[in-house]
Amino acid sequence: MGHPRRPLDLEHWSLLSGAAALLSLLVLGMGAQRNWWNRNLELSFRTYSAARLQEGMAVKISGHPVGRVQRIRLLNDAQVHVTLEIAASRESLVGRRSRATVTQDGLINRPYIAISPDLNRLGNRDRLSSGDTLIFENSPDLATIIKEVASSRVPLQQMITRAAGLVERRVPRSLDQLDRTLGSGERLANLLEREVAQGSGSLQGRVSRATDNLEQTLSTLQTTLVEIQSLARSSNSLLQGIRRSWLIQLLEPAGTPPLNPTPPGPGSAMKPAAGCPGGAPCRD
Amino acid sequence: MARQATRLDRGLVGLAMLAGASMSMGFIQLLAGPLEQVANLSVQVLALQTTAMAAPLVVSLVLLLREGPALVALGSRLAQRPQAWLLRRWRQQAVRLIPTAMGLLPYLLAAAMVSATLTKPELNTLTELRFLVGNLNPEILVLALVKTSLFAGLILWITLQQGRHAQTLQLAASAALSRAISVSIALLLGLDLIFVLLLDPSVSGGVS
Numbered sequence: 001m002g003h004p005r006r007p008l009d010l011e012h013w014s015l016l017s018g019a020a021a022l023l024s025l026l027v028l029g030m031g032a033q034r035n036w037w038n039r040n041l042e043l044s045f046r047t048y049s050a051a052r053l054q055e056g057m058a059v060k061i062s063g064h065p066v067g068r069v070q071r072i073r074l075l076n077d078a079q080v081h082v083t084l085e086i087a088a089s090r091e092s093l094v095g096r097r098s099r100a101t102v103t104q105d106g107l108i109n110r111p112y113i114a115i116s117p118d119l120n121r122l123g124n125r126d127r128l129s130s131g132d133t134l135i136f137e138n139s140p141d142l143a144t145i146i147k148e149v150a151s152s153r154v155p156l157q158q159m160i161t162r163a164a165g166l167v168e169r170r171v172p173r174s175l176d177q178l179d180r181t182l183g184s185g186e187r188l189a190n191l192l193e194r195e196v197a198q199g200s201g202s203l204q205g206r207v208s209r210a211t212d213n214l215e216q217t218l219s220t221l222q223t224t225l226v227e228i229q230s231l232a233r234s235s236n237s238l239l240q241g242i243r244r245s246w247l248i249q250l251l252e253p254a255g256t257p258p259l260n261p262t263p264p265g266p267g268s269a270m271k272p273a274a275g276c277p278g279g280a281p282c283r284d
Numbered sequence: 285m286a287r288q289a290t291r292l293d294r295g296l297v298g299l300a301m302l303a304g305a306s307m308s309m310g311f312i313q314l315l316a317g318p319l320e321q322v323a324n325l326s327v328q329v330l331a332l333q334t335t336a337m338a339a340p341l342v343v344s345l346v347l348l349l350r351e352g353p354a355l356v357a358l359g360s361r362l363a364q365r366p367q368a369w370l371l372r373r374w375r376q377q378a379v380r381l382i383p384t385a386m387g388l389l390p391y392l393l394a395a396a397m398v399s400a401t402l403t404k405p406e407l408n409t410l411t412e413l414r415f416l417v418g419n420l421n422p423e424i425l426v427l428a429l430v431k432t433s434l435f436a437g438l439i440l441w442i443t444l445q446q447g448r449h450a451q452t453l454q455l456a457a458s459a460a461l462s463r464a465i466s467v468s469i470a471l472l473l474g475l476d477l478i479f480v481l482l483l484d485p486s487v488s489g490g491v492s
Contacts, residue, residue: 012384015297019387022394026417026425033418 035067039088042070043128045100045136050080052102058112059084060103066090069113084113084134093117094128101139296350296384297391303342304392305399307335312403324406329419335396336424341476343388344435347381348468352443356461359447370448377440385436386429393420431479435472442468 031037047053050072059067067086075081086094095118103114115134242248311331315321355377362370401412443464450460 011293012380015293016383016387018297019390022390026390026393026420027422029414029417030420030422030425032414034422 040085042130045134300388301395304395308396324404328400340431355443356447359444360451363451
């Protein structure tokens with residue numbers, strides 16, 4: 001075998017190594033999707049029917065995939081034992097109060113098992129361990145929902161028929177009444193508008209006449225006040241003249257203090273003297 | 285000379301990758317075109333699973349057509365030797381041919397994934413590749429590897445046998461090659477049909 005085998009072998013082994021590397025990547029990728037490389041928590045639950053359950057179906061918490069269904073077994077008591085694999089990193093979200101249900105997003109997506117998180121046990125030391133059992137709650141499947149909708153269809157249709165009949169009878173009558181009411185309201189509004197237009201003209205005349213009268217009265221009153229003021233002034237000067245006359249001074253008794261040469265102001269005649277209560281003449 | 289009869293070279297890898305890419309792209313075009321499937325990721329996963337199922341046949345046929353003439357010639361040269369000698373040669377060739385065939389499979393699947401990602405992109409390329417790899421069924425991959433190794437061993441046996449048979453009967457090498465190819469294809473298709481019919485559909489048919 002003297003032919004050159006080395007380059008061929010090198011090519012062969014390098015391409016074979018590439019194939020092995022690609023295969024390893026495939027296995028790694030498949031394992032990552034299936035949690036082969038993570039530590040898993042094994043939980044289980046029991047149910048009366050394996051309908052919609054399938055090995056390998058996703059297990060989600062809050063819509064996020066955290067594991068898969070590992071095994072489904074039919075027990076001797078006709079119950080179904082379902083074993084789940086959940087990533088150990090999500091272990092803290094699952095607790096004694098968690099519930100497992102079969103859920104489906106939309107009508108055509110694949111169903112999955114939804115586990116409700118037990119947030120009350122965050123920080124609690126009472127952790128679930130592998131082999132623990134979850135509580136399974138049956139969720140209504142599509143057939144049940146359709147059946148319920150079908151059963152409620154007849155009463156709903158009857159109610160809609162009755163409502164339609166009622167509307168058919170009552171609505172035209174109500175519309176007539178409403179039409180008449182609206183016509184009456186329109187007539188009333190027109191009448192009020194006319195009356196207001198008529199009454200506002202006479203009212204405006206009366207108000208202007210009253211205003212004129214009031215202005216005249218005020219001017220007259222002002223003139224009267226001026227006359228009263230001048231009359232008071234002349235009366236005051238007359239009284240002063242009378243008080244200074246000799247006839248009045250003769251009639252006054254002796255010992256009477258002489259009159260103030262200056263006449264008091266209009267306010268001082270009414271004001272009592274200081275130190276003499278009640279306005280009585282003060283004596284020495 | 286005998287050792288050079290089968291080899292994993294760039295030509296074989298290129299053929300396998302071309303086959304994988306064209307199969308995957310063809311399935312996707314079929315599903316998204318005439319069949320009007322619009323869920324790109326589902327279409328890609330379906331195309332990839334189908335490619336993985338058909339990959340052993342494709343790899344075996346590529347091996348048969350590329351290495352068949354050399355193997356038939358080797359068989360005719362070994363015709364003068366006793367049966368035990370042929371068996372030993374078969375073992376030597378099998379040690380190379382079967383890993384070669386199995387090594388072509390990852391190249392074919394990788395090309396199928398990349399072409400699926402490029403034909404109907406839905407996410408960014410790396411995320412989509414990870415999604416496709418994650419959705420590849422492990423049972424299908426293992427079965428594809430098993431079938432590929434089995435088919436490669438059968439091709440090797442048939443071609444060596446036909447070469448030896450032709451030498452014994454003084455037939456032309458081309459006649460032996462033609463007979464080896466037809467017998468191999470018939471046997472491979474028959475075995476693949478048996479795999480599909482007898483094994484659990486969840487394993488052989490890709491229904492997960």
